[in-house]
Amino acid sequence: MNLFRWLNPSKRNVAPELTAEQQLRLRALSGPGVLDQRTLRQQRWVVVDVETSGLNLDRDEVLSIGAVVIEDGAIDFSQQFERTLMRTDHKLSPSVLIHGLGPSAIAAGSEPVDALLDFMTFVGDSPLLAFHAAFDEHMLGRALKESLGHRLLHPFLDVAHIAPFICPDANLRQAGLDDWTRFFGLHAEERHHASADALVTAELALILFSHARRVGIESPAQLEQGLAKWRRQQQVHSF
Template identity: 40%
Template structure:
């Protein structure tokens, strides 16, 4: 038990080049949460993992796409597979399609995560069911880069019910919402494809929010927090 705790708190050994890349990201200025969504860059993210256990399973891939000034920028997207020492189970591979060879030959975790941070910059993050994506990324960054990642996130799984209360009781999954708004996903459980459809859902939500004078990321997060409270009380 003591040895496992020590491994958890042990700082990773980064090369000078990796330290330089991390320092460059740390030095980037923070983005104001009060900047209008239509005048900022948000990064929509999705991950694939070795399973659904937040504390034991491993991050396998990250997919992300930028929404810049309200528009999806397909040329401003990101996808990476993290190298795995032990590849995931066959059933897991059948789900996300990242085979054993692709996992074994992926990008070393520290370099993959530094590449993700370089893509992200200090922009706000969007996801569907944030807790899972956020926890897996935070855990990996802590383990391989040695710091606590505290970027702001907004969760479309709460924003959309808040904006569409008449649908909240029936629509729970990402598939429910994208089907309702005729958003196609031809590669479900691919991190980049799922990030892209979540970005389209974010566009729908941002347009609806604008009609309610909810125009910036801070107000969107306030809406999300209110919906979380409603969900817990309900």
């Protein structure tokens, strides 16, 4: 570990040391695609969930990443991603009671640089979906910046916002993932596991895309624009 960074945890802009192979992989990563007028069905989406050492946005770390792909209007089970990231200085914390990732599992995980390169290669230029996406986006963005010096620029849409926007009559505006899965009759085999949470979020997203088409939202661009308008309305109503 870099001693200076350990003594000065706020100094996160120190350039990471990458091998020549890792540098090549980093340069080969796809840039973000644009949410355009192709149909929701035609768009490849990557649905992601992360488990972390805690909820502190500045200090806690990404411990595992799970992701599935929605393509051609269905979950493509041939395209799944799961990595536990090795954290040699990881200590037992209350979050273990939620996600079950103890120190031994973390110590046996993948080297963070390689795991994050694998993830971004898996993502390609696809937009990302998550439930309560701001947290996942921030934690992934910070991990990519600290480990790779890479800035996360991909569109990141929040299924927790899409749901009440598309289904206002459900009256579940502040609902969590469990609330929406119950509302639509979905069954989650397991929760608070990155891959399982990504899968149930993908199932929810597919239902919401179907409802979106019924109200005239046909494309990712229309969805993004509608969400932006909906968020502005929520801010006005909150005052």
